[in-house]
Amino acid sequence: xxxxxxxxxxxxxxRVSFATxxxxxxxxxxxxxxxxxxxxxxxxGESGCGKTTLANAILGILARNARHEAGTIRFGGEDLLAMPxxxxxxxxxxxxxTFIPQDPYGSFxxxxxxGTQTMEVMKWKSPHRAAGEGRGVAGFFSRYPRARRRxxxxxxxxxxxxxxxxxxxxxxxxxxxxxxxxxxxxLMIALALLPQPQLxxxxxxxxxxxxxxxxxxxxxxxxLAKKSGVSxxxxxxxxxxxxxxxxxxxxxxxxxxxxxxxxxDFFRRPHHPYTVRLxxxxxxxxxxxxxxGGEIPGLISPPAGCRFHPRCARATDVCRAERPPVAAxxxxxxxxxxxxxxxxxxx
Amino acid sequence: MSDxxxxxxxxxxxxxxxxxxxxxxxxxxxxxxxxxxxxxxxxxxxxxGESGCGKSTLGKALxxxxxxxxxxxxxxxxxxxxxxxxERRAVAPKLQYCYQDPGNSLDPRWTVRxxxxxxxxxxxxxxxxxxxxxxxxxxxxxxxxLTHLDLYPHELSGGQQRRVGLARxxxxxxxxxxxxxxxSGLDVSVQASVLMLLRELQRAFSLTYLFISHDLSVVRMMCxxxxxxxxxxIVELAPTETLFAAAKHPYSQSLLSAIPDIxxxxxxxxFTLEGEPPDPARPPSGCxxxxxxxxxxxxxxxxxxxxxxxxxxxSAACVFA
Numbered sequence: 030x031x032x033x034x035x036x037x038x039x040x041x042x043x044r045v046s047f048a049t050x051x052x053x054x055x056x057x058x059x060x061x062x063x064x065x066x067x068x069x070x071x072x073x074g075e076s077g078c079g080k081t082t083l084a085n086a087i088l089g090i091l092a093r094n095a096r097h098e099a100g101t102i103r104f105g106g107e108d109l110l111a112m113p114x115x116x117x118x119x120x121x122x123x124x125x126x127t128f129i130p131q132d133p134y135g136s137f138x139x140x141x142x143x144g145t146q147t148m149e150v151m152k153w154k155s156p157h158r159a160a161g162e163g164r165g166v167a168g169f170f171s172r173y174p175r176a177r178r179r180x181x182x183x184x185x186x187x188x189x190x191x192x193x194x195x196x197x198x199x200x201x202x203x204x205x206x207x208x209x210x211x212x213x214x215x216l217m218i219a220l221a222l223l224p225q226p227q228l229x230x231x232x233x234x235x236x237x238x239x240x241x242x243x244x245x246x247x248x249x250x251x252x253l254a255k256k257s258g259v260s261x262x263x264x265x266x267x268x269x270x271x272x273x274x275x276x277x278x279x280x281x282x283x284x285x286x287x288x289x290x291x292x293x294d295f296f297r298r299p300h301h302p303y304t305v306r307l308x309x310x311x312x313x314x315x316x317x318x319x320x321x322g323g324e325i326p327g328l329i330s331p332p333a334g335c336r337f338h339p340r341c342a343r344a345t346d347v348c349r350a351e352r353p354p355v356a357a358x359x360x361x362x363x364x365x366x367x368x369x370x371x372x373x374x375x376x
Numbered sequence: 377m378s379d380x381x382x383x384x385x386x387x388x389x390x391x392x393x394x395x396x397x398x399x400x401x402x403x404x405x406x407x408x409x410x411x412x413x414x415x416x417x418x419x420x421x422x423x424x425g426e427s428g429c430g431k432s433t434l435g436k437a438l439x440x441x442x443x444x445x446x447x448x449x450x451x452x453x454x455x456x457x458x459x460x461x462x463e464r465r466a467v468a469p470k471l472q473y474c475y476q477d478p479g480n481s482l483d484p485r486w487t488v489r490x491x492x493x494x495x496x497x498x499x500x501x502x503x504x505x506x507x508x509x510x511x512x513x514x515x516x517x518x519x520x521x522l523t524h525l526d527l528y529p530h531e532l533s534g535g536q537q538r539r540v541g542l543a544r545x546x547x548x549x550x551x552x553x554x555x556x557x558x559x560s561g562l563d564v565s566v567q568a569s570v571l572m573l574l575r576e577l578q579r580a581f582s583l584t585y586l587f588i589s590h591d592l593s594v595v596r597m598m599c600x601x602x603x604x605x606x607x608x609x610i611v612e613l614a615p616t617e618t619l620f621a622a623a624k625h626p627y628s629q630s631l632l633s634a635i636p637d638i639x640x641x642x643x644x645x646x647f648t649l650e651g652e653p654p655d656p657a658r659p660p661s662g663c664x665x666x667x668x669x670x671x672x673x674x675x676x677x678x679x680x681x682x683x684x685x686x687x688x689x690x691s692a693a694c695v696f697a
Contacts, residue, residue: 075563209652239426240590240634241649248644266563269593269636273644296638310568312597313638314620320569324533 036103037227037260038064038087043100045086052329056082058284058336059100059352064228064260069251071275071292072264075307077325079284080264084230087262088128089117105227123154127221129231129250133213137205143216144201147223148173151181156225184223191253192219211242218250222257229254230262235270247274268311272296277361280304283326283336285352290362300358300369303337335366343368381414382552382584383438383471388412388447389608390430390437394657405657407433409608410447412683415552420578420585422599422616424592424631428656430608431588432476435554438586439473440464452551469499469548476557478541482529488540489525495548510547517580518543519573535566539573546577552584559594571598592635596620604628607656607664610683614690624686624697627665663694671696 040062047054056079064070072080085091087102089109102109109121130136137146152158152173157180186197192215194200205213214234221229231250235243251274254261265271271278272292279289280301288301299305309319323340326332334351338344345368353365388411391404407430415421423431436442438449440459449457456467475481482491492511496502502510515522518539529537538558545553558574559567571594578585589595595602595616602619604612604627612625623629630649637643651668654660660667666676675695683693 075565211652240592241426241630241647242652244634244643244647245650248647251644268564269638272638273636273642307565308638310565311638312568312571312591312593314593314596318568318572318597320572321565 035065036063037066037105038062038262039101039103040083040087041101041103043083043086043102044098045082045091046096046098047092048094048096049329054328055331056095056284056328057086058331060281060284060286061355062279062286062289064262066227066260067255067258068276069254069261069263069274071271071278072262072281073266073268073271073278074264074281075266075325077283077328078281080281081232083281084128084232084262084264087228088122088126088230090122123150124156124224125226126228126230127154127224127226129214129217129221129229129234131233132237133210133217134237136217137213139205142202142204143208146205147185147201147216147220148178148181150220151185151223152178154224155181155184157181185219188219188223189216192216192249194219210238211246214238214242214246215249218246218253222253222259225257226259228260228262230264232264233266234263236265236267243270244273250274268296268308280307283331284328285336286365287337288362288364288366290364291360294360294362298362300362300364300371301337301366302341302343302368302370305370306340343370380417382417382452383415383586384448384450385414385438386412386448386450388434388437388444388449390433390442390445403657406608406659407656408437408444411605411608411610412447413603413610413613415584415586417551418582418584419600420587420598422595422602423586423588423605424590424595424602425605426590426631426653428607428653429605430656431590431605432556434605435473435556435586435588438554439468439471441473465499469495470551471554472545472548472550472552473554474541474545474556474558476560478537479529479534482537482540484529487526487528488520488532491529491540492525492544492547495544499548514543514547517546517577533566534562535570538562538570542573542577546581546583549581550583552586554586554588556588557590558587559589559591567594574598592631604631607653607659609664609693611665611694612690612692613683614692618687618690624690624692625665625694626669626671626696628692630668630670665694 040060043057043060045057047056060083074080097110155177157177189197189200194212194215235246238246263275275292277291278295279286282303288304299308306321310321312318321340326336332339333349335348335353338348347367353367355363355365357363388408390408391406393401394403394405396402411434423434425431433442437444444457448455451467451471489511493507496507496510512522515525520536520539559570562570577583587595587599599616601615603610606627612623612628619628620632623632633647634643648670649668654667662677662680666672679695681693681695683691685691686697
């Protein structure tokens with residue numbers, strides 16, 4: 030497929046707001062994000078910064094009270110926001126873009142065995158399913174062609190082995206609660222990769238797990254993603270996790286992206302004051318903790334200009350007036366700040 | 377920090393029964409299985425381990441939320457195991473427990489003021505005006521504005537809720553505080569300010585902390601000594617610096633190797649521990665870690681290694697340590 034500018038996904042100036050009881054919350058306010066084919070893109074930010082909203086917007090599963098104000102999400106050259114719903118359901122969501130949820134405990138139906146749930150996904154989202162299959166009469170009876178079922182089942186076995194659940198038949202008859210959290214997350218990874226997508230959106234997939242299991246899952250996800258060449262959008266609030274798995278990182282603050290850089294450059298030479306303060310608030314040996322000070326602004330009436338300015342020591346009048354433009358610093362490092370920290374302490 | 381132990385715990389155990397559909401007891405989860413250690417006055421002792429290792433049960437057993445099934449707890453030289461509720465009341469203000477999730481442990485229909493007043497009503501004989509003075513003082517010490525006194529828990533941010541949770545405990549002037557995952561679920565920037573507050577309060581109130589956490593980088597920053605737990609047992613106990621420099625137990629070593637080292641090597645490239653912790657209702661024979669241990673040998677299935685001193689300061693429960 031021809032990909033303009035070599036990007037698989039381009040989010041441009043996306044604005045999404047939510048109507049709430051106390052007013053309109055501008056949760057995404059001009060977000061830009063790109064994902065190249067085959068890369069693991071980290072979307073880092075604190076809770077409430079809009080990273081989950083962005084992930085949901087790409088998947089087209091925003092809540093009812095959400096409103097798309099402006100901007101585009103171009104995936105493989107096409108604007109997802111302008112695509113007919115039917116096509117999104119048929120070709121994109123769950124097929125070319127899949128999802129790994131944060132909570133492996135609540136994401137399976139507790140009443141059905143894993144096998145039923147896996148084959149249900151394959152029935153509709155298998156890469157071998159023809160585009161129009163299952164419409165009309167066949168759709169009414171919701172038929173699963175036998176030949177495809179057999180080949181899909183073989184693909185499932187192979188994928189389960191890849192996520193280190195070797196015995197498919199034993200796994201298929203078990204209910205979700207019979208698996209540990211780590212195993213359930215392995216199953217989720219399998220389900221996300223089975224449709225052979227181009228992009229997997231992983232929303233904090235390791236937050237609910239123990240440290241040793243967390244590393245195992247990260248290792249698995251990284252290895253499988255690199256092997257199959259799929260792109261991953263990995264949202265996390267944990268900079269350590271992002272360092273482990275990502276190729277590039279975008280930091281979001283209060284609904285806007287503030288800095289984007291390749292991972293090593295990001296940790297060695299952070300330029301945005303928020304990124305620097307965020308790195309300083311990580312507990313690390315031989316360093317004093319520093320808090321950022323102040324609180325994350327409310328999104329109903331956010332500060333004008335750069336949204337970080339009320340907490341920023343370097344803020345001047347221009348920061349209060351207008352959002353800084355993107356400054357390219359070379360090597361793919363981009364920062365949105367009028368007064369970037371030139372020589373930050375290396376991380 | 378003085379060397380006098382403020383708390384001595386001796387072979388503490390707590391088993392939870394496993395029942396079948398008819399309510400018959402078919403087994404037991406050994407959440408705590410013979411745990412012994414000492415906490416010195418003024419220190420911060422870290423308890424680390426993965427979920428299900430019994431670290432929260434330990435904290436709850438100490439303050440009497442889960443009465444221990446066996447063993448002894450000696451607090452300030454007095455045996456407090458098996459005390460009646462009345463006797464306990466004298467100890468309670470000095471030995472306090474800070475809940476993991478203050479968002480859920482604060483009464484949603486009580487204002488902050490009322491939540492803060494409750495412990496004073498229960499444990500002190502202060503007049504209402506003295507109570508208010510005390511509440512105002514503690515609010516200032518935990519860094520909350522007095523205007524927040526009339527707010528409800530849902531109107532506070534996660535970091536502020538933790539501050540209220542702490543204020544509630546500290547207003548009784550405890551000697552030992554059990555902090556159960558004090559920073560879990562917080563963003564790093566909020567976590568940093570909560571950790572700084574905890575240190576400040578420790579100095580101001582000369583507190584002793586039992587710091588329960590699964591986050592090793594936080595433990596490294598906060599604790600003087602660390603106990604590593606696995607399936608209801610302490611497998612290693614050592615001063616923080618010693619543990620991070622030279623852990624003796626293979627489980628501690630694996631746990632340490634899972635900490636992301638930003639700027640260094642990727643942990644995902646070097647980490648080797650396989651598998652998940654076994655079911656605590658059916659622990660393996662011998663050493664409980666042997667099913668995942670990279671150094672396991674036949675002897676590990678037969679002998680159950682006890683926690684023994686390797687050096688005067690460091691002890692580990694491994695036959696190879």
